[in-house]
Amino acid sequence: MKVLVTGGSGLIGTATTQALLAEGHDVVNVDREPTRVAVRHYNLDVADAVAVREIFEKEHPDAVLHLAAQISVPSSVADPLRDMHDNIQGALSVFEAARHTGTRRVVLASSAAVYGNGAVPPITEEVPLEPNSPYGVSKVAGELYLRGFYREFFTYAVLRYGNVYGPQQSYQSGAVIAKMVHDALTEQCIHVDGDGTQERDFVHVRDVAHLNVLVLTNPQSFVANVGSGRPVQIMDIVRVIREELGQSVTVQHHPTRPGDIHASYYDAARIQRLLQWKPSISLREGIRQVIEAQRR
Structure with a gap:
């Protein structure tokens, strides 16, 4: 397949591009940042509908993996208009280009932020969407455009990622x-923001990249959570880092950030059933990789 990846220079995008190339696919990257992978690269803002349409008309991708987004909850709270531009306008630019150039499949990277604080974990896909941040709202909007309108033109998958991490991730x-x-x-x-009892669902970027390849070649339209299905408290992360470093590390607590969700972890049974996928990299091994990468 020819696959166009938006946000292909980011953490998930880079790992996914490498996984796609390993499977023999032709990959095109659209991102404002340069790519570290040897693929055709277009440096532009995906919210520029005219420029995005021109790339689609030139490349005619079989499938699109839309990863490009503003991903910070605090940033969305500080500047909702910028969040709307990047996440809603960006998604629509990609969907419209795909509709008009015959792309057969679109995969949208969504988030646990669509559920808000009202959902009781483990969260299933049937839980009502009640986002409590502009970021969550923008992700819901992208989902609704796909499921409510664009489903007439191509098959789709909405992937609600948990906390994706990996050794290439920037601390900044x-x-x-x-x-x-x-x-x-x-x-x-x-x-640590808050008291550290917040629960999250961490999943390694290599596991996510492997899943993205499987999803692109699956013909079904669906919405699915992507995570380990296991809750991890923030203070558990502190404990593992301390143990892996083998040295004394203090903890300083700060006020909880506006828009943050206290408990968010998934029921990931649907994606496991649809694609026979399960995360393979343990949290401890993943944290060890992050430590080694930052030391280098």
Whole structure:
């Protein structure tokens, strides 16, 4: 297949591009950042509908994996208009280009943020969507456009990712594990928002990349959670980092961030049933990889 990946220079995009190439697919990357993988790359904003349409008309991809997004909840709270531009306008630009150029399949990267704080974990796909941040709202909007209108033109998959992490992740992105490891290595102090009892569903980027390849070649339209199905408290991450470093690391607590969800972990039975997929990399092994990468 020829696969167009938006956001292909990011954490998930890079790992997915590498996995697609390993399977023999032809990959095109659309991203404002340069790519680290040897594929055709278009440097542009996916919210630019005219430019995106031109690329689709030139490349005619069989499938699209739409990963490009503004991914920070705090940033969405600070600037909802920017979040809307990146996430809603960006998604519509991609969907419209796919509709008009005959793309057969579109995969949308969504998020646990669509559920908000009202959902009782483990969260199933049938839980009502009640986002409590602009980021969550923008992800719901993209889903609804796909499921309510664009389903007439191509098959789709909506993947509601848990907390994706990996050794290439930048601590500057604010990602929990990457930032905690960085702080532990540079300050011997881990900064925790809230009391640390917040629960998350962490899944390694290589497992997600493998799943993305499977989803692109699956003909069904569906919505599915992507995660381990196991709750992990933030203080559990602190404990593992301390054990892996084998040194004294203090903890400093800060106020809870606006828009954050307290408990979010998945029932991942649907994706496991549809694609016979399960995460293979343990949290401890994943954290060890992050530590080794940051030390290098």
